[in-house]
Amino acid sequence: MSLSETTPRAQGDLEQRRARRSVGFGFFLSELGLLFRRRRTWAMLGALAAVPILIAVAIRLTDGGDGRGPAFLDRITQNGLFVAMTALVVSIPLFLPLTVGVVAGDSIAGEASASTLRYLLVAPVGRIRLLLVKFAAAAVFCLAATVTVSLAGILIGVALFPVGPVTLLSGDTVSVAESLGRSLLIAVYVTVGLLGLSAIGLFISTLTDAPVGAMAATVVLSIVAQVLGQLSQTEWLHPWLFSYHWLDFADLLRQPIEWSSFGENALLQLAYVAVFGALAYARFSTKDILS
Amino acid sequence: MAxxxxxxxxxxxxxxxxxxxxxxxxxxxxxxxSADLPEKTAQQVLELAAQADVQTFSGTVEQTADLGLPDLSSVPGGSSSGASGGSSDGSGSGDASTDSTVSAALELLTGSHSARVYADGPTKARVQVLDQLAERDAIRNGSELWLYDSSDNTVVHSSIPADAGSGDGDGAGAPEASGTVQTPAELAQGFLDAVDPSTDVSLGADTEVAGRSAYDLVLTPRGSETLVGSVSIAVDSETGLPLSVEVLARGASTPAFSVAFSSLSLDTPSADLFDFTPPEGAAVTEKALPTDAGDGSGDHAAAPQGADAHPEPVVTGEGWNTIVALPVGADSADLTSSPLIAQLLTPVDGGQVLQTALVSVLLTDDGRVLAGAVPAEALQSAAAGQ
Known part of the structure; x- marks a missing residue:
């Protein structure tokens, strides 16, 4: 994962980052800068944007479907704004967790493997703030990833299909402006839903110096959680899985909006962030940093 | 730090x-x-529930069923999304539509469902069954009745005759249609109406449902023949509105079927909730209601009907041991030919049995359907005796 940019440039970044670290917020900004200057980040966002584009082009070329496929797919030909919803339904199980797992899993282990971690931690203030900043950066990436899918879906939908008032799940119709507002809410919902996974990835990332291992473990966990969520034998466990509310974003497409799942999702993710944040702190603050 | x-x-x-x-x-x-409520006798709580007159409310209802039926979401055509797939790729043949109707009805009897219910007086009501990534709506506004299914974007429209529906006084004026969740009030009313000397009525500890304090009315069948162990109804201490109903099978410690409000507000719901216009692009079907079954209470006994209408059921036994027998003739072959139903049936002497934790249904070989909250053996002997 450490492509050519890490070693030579990391030293330069390091100088900047150590200078700004005392400011705190500056450290966060420089971390964001590092994240969004990486080609890998843009490649992942590009791949996510390709999901709605592929869906829209495929529907456009085949002129609708036969009623099969993911939810909302058959609505696309009537209203292009549904491309974003369909793309989210498709991306949530795998693509979004995959990219979030890469960013979160890489957060600490990536620095360790690039031998920049110990330089970052030379100053006496460090480990807690480093964890917080890494988590905040991962959260910003969650938002960027979700907004990318939504925005690409809306744009390609507008380009290829007629756009008009949107029919909600309840059968009521809302204006284009309100539906865009709801799309934004959905992006926020999905972002919040991915925070628990980000915290898990951050914790796993403190366990190892091999970023690939941490990324893979995070992605595998997200798949395991979803498989457990499908089995009726583990029904008692379902409400405690971080993936439990992922597809409930559709509650924002009802009339009136059903807010309860938004709150439950936020509470669940908060619990995951608290638990795995504490674990990450314990592990990272007691770790011998050798690289 | 170090x-x-x-x-x-x-x-x-x-x-x-x-x-x-x-x-x-x-x-x-x-x-x-538990809440701290003024002491009341079971009889007083029964009266409180009988006097309940809540016409206007909105709330969320959670329904959980553990009747021992297999999980239909794994059966093709069983889940709501699967059902839509089944009806849209089938070329409208009668079998396919029967199958999807039956599976939609059965699907409501398995697993958990949540629904939002809005009511404003006896003639304005809306029920929204909240499925994952989909929703089924039933809206009644005056004489208009709309059913909307978002998974296949279909609308069914009916007009209710002006005199029908005045009978459902108790705020349970929700549009009744196959494929919607019952409110606790509707379900409880059925049990409360049936309270007779064969039922022991007692009070459990005061409880709290949907943030409201409630009396816990426990109905226990006195006989030992029925499958029902007890029915517990939470009656709102303020209004008498039933807030939850739990039905326990005999010998079970967890409810086989429960319906409860998870949130309830007695404020008037917004009026535009009851205004429904079919969305653009939806397939709208007009459906005439059977003239006398407008309130759908299932009370067919009083109906003088034509030859092709519902035949009159034969009722034997009383109280909790009631067995209803219905000659269905050719329909029964239709039913058993559906792979979904066939999967649920067990062949027995003289027919096939659908056994759940609370109710048994016997389809006899000579085209009768017998049902009751009794063991299958009781149905068999009833079938033999007729």
Missing amino acids: ATAKWQRWVPAVAVPAVVAVVVTGGAFAAGA
Whole structure:
């Protein structure tokens, strides 16, 4: 994962980052800068944007479907704004967790493997703030990833299909402006839903110096959680899985909006962030940093 | 920092999960906390429930069924999304539509469902069954009745005759249609109407449902023949509105079927909730209601009907042991030919049995359907006796 940019440039970044670290917020900004200057980040966002584009082009070329496929797919030909919803339904199980797992899993282990971690931690203030900043950066990436899918879906939908008032799940119709507002809410919902996974990835990332291992473990966990969520034998466990509310974003497409799942999702993710944040702190603050 | 012992840094890692666990279990205990209500006898609570006159409310209803039926979401055509797939790729043949109707009805009897219910007077009501990524709506506004299914974007429209529906006084004026969830009030009314000397009525500990304090009315069948162990109804202490109904099978400790409000507001719901215009692009079907079954209460006995209408059921036994027998003739072959139904049936002497934790249904070989909250053997002997 450490492509050519890490070693030579990391030293330069390091100088900047150590200078700004005392400011705190500056450290966060420089971390964001590092994240969004990486080609890998843009490649992942590009791949996510390709999901709605592929869906829209495929529907456009085949002129609708036969009623099969993911939810909302058959609505696309009537209203292009549904491309974003369909793309989210498709991306949530795998693509979004995959990219979030890469960013979160890489957060600490990536620095360790690039031998920049110990330089970052030379100053006496460090480990807690480093964890917080890494988590905040991962959260910003969650938002960027979700907004990318939504925005690409809306744009390609507008380009290829007629756009008009949107029919909600309840059968009521809302204006284009309100539906865009709801799309934004959905992006926020999905972002919040991915925070628990980000915290898990951050914790796993403190366990190892091999970023690939941490990324893979995070992605595998997200798949395991979803498989457990499908089995009726583990029904008692379902409400405690971080993936439990992922597809409930559709509650924002009802009339009136059903807010309860938004709150439950936020509470669940908060619990995951608290638990795995504490674990990450314990592990990272007691770790011998050798690289 | 360096002086801090290593083990101390693990304190939050232990403490935070512990705090989360305490908050979670504490929340569960708080929900079950009993309220302090004025003393009432069981009879007084029965009267309170009978006098309930809540016409206007909105709330969320949670329904859980554990009747011992297989999980139909794994059966093709069983889940709601699967059902839509089945009806749209089938070329409209009668079998396919029967199958999807039956599976939609059965699907409501398995697993958990949640629905939002809005009512404003006896003639304005809306029920929204909240499925994952989909929704089924039933809206009644005056004489208009709309059914909307978002998974296949279909609308069914009916007009209710002006005189029908004035009978459902108790705020349970929700549009009744196959494929919607019943409110606790509707379900409880059925049980309360049936309270007779064969039922022992007692009061459990005061409870709290949907944030409202409630009396817990427990109906226990006196006989030992029925499959029903007890029915517990939470009656709102203020209005008498039934807030939850739990039906336990005999000998079971967890409910086989429960319907409860998870939130309830007695404010008038917004009027535009009852205004329904079919969305653009939806397939609208007009459907005439059977003239006398407008309120759908299932009370067919009083109906003088033509030859092709519902035949009159034969009722034997009384109280909890009631068995209803219905000659269905050719329809029964239709039913058993559906692979979904066939999967649920067990062949027995003289027919096939659908056995759930609370209800048994016997389809006899000579085209009768017998049903009751009794063991299958009782149905068989009833079938033989007729």
